Amino acid sequence: MHVVVNAATSVDGKLASRRRTQLKISGPEDFDRVDRVRAAADGVMVGVGTVLADDPRLALDVEDRRVERLKNGRPGNPARVVADSTARTPPDARILDDAATTYLLVSEAAPEERVEALRERGGVVVVAGDDRVDLPGAFERLESRGLDRLMVEGGGELIFSLFEADLVDELSVYVGSMVVGGRDAPTLADGEGFVEAFPRLTLEAVDRLDDGVVLSYTVE
Incomplete structure (x- = not known):
């Protein structure tokens, strides 16, 4: 699986x-760039912290890009993927709507009642790991389901875990012209x-x- 991490940070x-x-942090030009990166992916991934903080939908913004994907025999929107070791994703989260398939990556430690609630909302639960999600194992299962290119949008804990597991192939960072500060503010790679x-x-x-500027890297 080819993994592309995309994020926007302050200076x-x-x-x-x-x-x-x-x-x-960014503006219309970067929003359009991000939408293009999403459109090229088979799946878009976030950590559960991002789901709890922002309640993202992770669907494409530009209708023409959905239409083009459908013309090419692909789903209109890429699949959504959430790294959620203990199944904390709320059953009413927007990421569980019917815009695309949503995969919830959980560990064996996830309470069964929470897992079942996510299944009832249409989420596809992938169990990998004992106490926390085994990312390499989970990615193998996603790849077997046809996800060959994965875009990761954060947050910092997930991005660090992906680098730690040597799973990142590309990194794109939009650096906006602002200072946030704060020792407790999340960074690009926490953990x-x-x-x-x-x-x-x-x-x-x-x-x-x-x-701002977009810095595009490949990982050695």
């Missing part, structure tokens, strides 16, 4: 403020952090959009 690397509510064997990236392109 100081923050995804949101310490309140962890959605923050408008425990690396102290050695730091992932190395190769800068492939720098593009100015809106009042």
Whole structure:
């Protein structure tokens, strides 16, 4: 599976403020770029923290892109994927509407009643791992279901876990012209952090959009 991480950060690397509510960092030009990246993917992934904070729908914004996907024999919207070790996704979350298939990646530790509630809402539950989601194992199962290209939109805990598991192929970061600050504000890659064997990236392109820049990397 080819994994593309896409995120928008402030100049100081923050995804949101310490309140962890959605923050408008980029503008219309970057929104359109993100929609194009989504349209090229088989699935769009977030962590459960993003679902709880923002209640995203993760569907395409431009109708012509949905139509083009349908013409090519693909679903109108890419599948949605949530990394959710203990099945905390609310059953009424927008990500569980009928716009696309939604995969919930959970661990064996997820309470059965929560898992069943997600299944009743139409979610496809993928169990991988004991106490937390085993991402490599879960990705193998997603790939067997036809997801060959996955776009990851955050948050920081999930992005760090993907780098830690050596699962990231590309990284695109929109850096907006603002400072957020705060030691408790989420960053691009949270988690425990690396102290050695730091992932190395190769800068492939720098593009100015809106009042910021998109940095495009491949992962070595």
